[in-house]
Amino acid sequence: MIENIRLSFQGIWAHKMRSFLTMLGIIIGIASIISIVSTIKGTNEQIKQNLIGAGNNVTRIQLYHSTDGNYPYTMDEGIPDGVPLITEETMGAILDLPEVESAAAYNKRSYNASFFYGNATLSGCPTFGVDNAYFGTCGYTIKKGRLFVPNDIDDFRPVVILDENAAKSLFQGEDPIGKTIECNSIALTVVGVVELDTKFEPVINSMEDYWIYANSQNSSAVFLPNSLWPALFAYDEPQEVAVQVSYTEAMSSVGKAVADLLNTYNTNTNGIVYKAEDTLEQAKELQDLSNATNQQLVWIASISLLVGGIGVMNIMLVSVTERTREIGLKKAIGAKKSRILWQFLTEAAVLTSMGGVLGVGTGIGLAEIISRVAQTPVAISVPAIIFGVVFSMIIGIIFGLIPSVKAANLNPIDALRHE
Template identity: 55%
Template structure:
């Protein structure tokens, strides 16, 4: 085997230009496939990050009426939906797909929100429990977090996010200042910021409207303070943090199933319609998968087109190996006259074809990686080099050499030694 490889390399080096031109189809095909697969992988990762976030693995389970989340700014509290209990939350946390979860209430359309005499527009207020910040990945950048007593003792304290601090206090410290929520004064004790700084990639106007946050900032208050401002019996929403990204769908569905035990099916008086409110989980992972499938199916056509060059390269290998057999007819005849068997001649030429295409495959891999980097820089498209694609490409190039080198090798092995020695 090693002797065959040495002879193959010797033959390739003795005809450098011819060998390179023979490998060119293999090089172009492998490079194109590596570049396309790397672009697909990078695009899929971008889709997943844009829809899901970067490493957060959280899924929202909210009370919905049909396809829309229930906003209690405009809706009365439904009589058939109970407040989520601590026991129910514990059941969610015990799910194998769930790392942690948090319960919260929210308002996004609040008119009576002021700092001094200045109205705070488009801020979102959250009534949170003690697991909210850890589940969502928030850190306290300034001031302090809520204490256990403040969650339960109606302390009228608030934490704001860094966006609201910049917009409302214009660089001044917010700690100790008071904001007025529905006529109740709340003292700001901390400023929260996301631990994972993630910004989605915006490539179009549609992306902007999909990912852009229109809120001027966030205000967090302890969950028990919610009843002073709004209503004590408002049902909560839930956010579950999955153990990993792939578990998000199951974590959301199982959490929704548990929460829906709190929903009693009732019929409207005098009507046959059933109350349609229920807890639903976000289908972000399914959306990401649908977009990834669309991207992959589109690009798979490009892979097939690139594979044509591999076929052309294989035909080129077959052609040059047939030429090589013709050129070395006397050598083959001499080896057979000295006792070389068909198997030995066949192995020699198959090895030469495999070595030729393997070298072309390796050059194609490095060319594909370089092409991927160039595409990423020029077209601003993310790429992720696939190690599996590299391994498959090199193995496939060897298979191409063996398959297309088989006919010339069989021809060489079947030469009559007497006719071969007489060949001019």
Template identity: 45%
Template sequence: MLENIRLSFQSIFAHKLRSVLTMLGVIIGIAAIIAIVSMIEGESEALKSNLVGMGNNTINVVYEDMSMMGEGYYSYTSHLTAPPVKEETVELIHSQPNVNGLSLYHETWSSGVFYQANMTYPQMYGVDQGYLDLFPITIVEGRQLTPVELLGKNQFVMLNEDARNELFPEGDALGKLIDLSGIPFQVVGVYTDKTTEDVYYYGDWTEPKLILPKGIWPLIAGYESPTQIAVQATSSEHIQEAGMMAADFLNADLSPADMATAMYSVMDMQAIAEEIAAYNRTFAMLLGGIASISLLVGGIGVMNIMLVSVTERTREIGIKKALGAKRHLILLQFLTEAIVLTSLGGVLGIAGGIGIAKLISMITGMPFMISIPAIIGSLLFSMVVGIVFGLLPSLKASKLQPVEALRYE
């Protein structure tokens, strides 16, 4: 077998241009399959990571209207009816082995924020330090609110870049006082929380946001109970488990009367993510099937060039048979050459596919992931192409009669 492989490489390198052109169909087919699968797998994993765990293994536990459960969306109850969360319950959730972090924060849409003649309707967040640990932001101007300021009744605010642009078209926001529900707040920082995934999935679209100290939230909104409870799991495998556990602890504090109208729950994002991943896999198989048509073309090219090779080496075959070479040895020699030819094309195609996926990722920002099963499957498939399309020329070579082969010019 090793001798056959050595002879195969000698034949391939003896006709370099012809061999490359022969492998081209296989190379293109394998490269297309690898690139498609890598991009779709990468996008699926990125989407799954952001959908299931917000990109950092975090899940939200929400206080949901019982009448809306199972409708496919969340309808939050009035913030005035949401019961306060006991400190003991917070500590109990935080002490669980699969919980890494916890934040009780507020989130709602503003009825209007003003600065002189400018106005915007941002999404408001009343947060503590735990929120900024779970959902880190990048300060582009000024500073971040301190842990002490976040818990106190400080009239400080951080704007994201969109809110800053709408309120301060000239760009100078730091130190200015904005009007929020009739209360002046001083802008101490401008931030961005847009990630690479956000750029890919949403493009340039963002929404105005502002971050307030959690301690002053009741003065703004008129209620103190958190509208969102974010739980960060220790790993992606425990996200859903951590969220459901937190919901159970929170529901244990509710009275039967409260649970009859509303209770804490988490959406099964894992199931949704798995459905999306299954759809993407099906889509990848469809595109891969289309790309594999070029493999068929490449296989026909291999068969054609192997028939040419058999014709060119007819006298060589006749000499080997005259010296006692058996039929199966001749067949194995040419079949090995076909397999080596397509396998080499498969290896080059795999390298090309990974390179194409990486290049697309660098240009567009789309995530990609190298799929080991796709690489192994592509390599095996290229070998099968060599066997299938190399069999006919190999049989032809093995059936040549020694006398006729020796007399061939």
């Protein structure tokens, strides 16, 4: 086999231009497949990141109108009957579920909370009633001031924490720490400003992307101690739950498990149930749509591999004709059919394998060019690279088989007489 490979390289080097032109179809086919697969993989990762966001693997379980179209139920609509508060025992059961890293129950109002400072007003921003477990679970870190301390919660202190956007909206660059804002006629002292501990930003390639993600990136949030919540809004409001899981792919299953657990205590008869926001399922639907379209491109690109294989067969038939006397001489001195067969099969496989390697390099370079020119993400697929090289070798064996059999079956006397 080593001798056959050495002879193959000698033959390829002796006809450099012809060998390169023969490999060109393989190079183009493999390069096309590598670049398309890398673009598909990059696009799918972009879809997942844009929907899931920061990558902190947090899924939220909240109440939904299951009988009226599965849209979220908000406490601005009133407190639903039969939905109990989440107890410490329930939170313990949630934390005991597989793949759960941390969890936090919280209250939330989305629309009817307004905050005032001087002439500045912040209206309609998401407002949360939390303890410190919420910040760690959802990936917030303190930027200024402090988080809540036990006395804030135990003594019902009127304190508040803002995120960066809320602080900018109310204080216009002024240091908010120690300042007082007002909500529902209650004065609240700002004790801290928080920010998400990730610098993730969604990839924006169109106006549609911009409008989808702009609001979420620019939204404000205000955090109150959960013990203070009833004084500003209402008593006995059911909470939502944020759960951080150990890895992204577990978000759907863990979210469903938590929702099922909470619904075992839910006796609401109007179709108000707990459900997890399934961003992974949304991502999968978009990825399936992307794959269905792009896989057609892969099949089209594969046609060039077929053309390249035909080119290999053609050049190997020419090579057999050119080397007829050489084959006859080898047979005359005792070379078996199998030896001749494997020599030409090896040469065809080496030729296409070289084309596959060059095609992989070209495909990676092409994918990077597409990424820069079209502003689309790419993720180089190692399985696609391995597949490209192995598949090119298989093409060499398949399309080199007929010429190799022809060479092996030559009559040595007729071969020696060939001019």
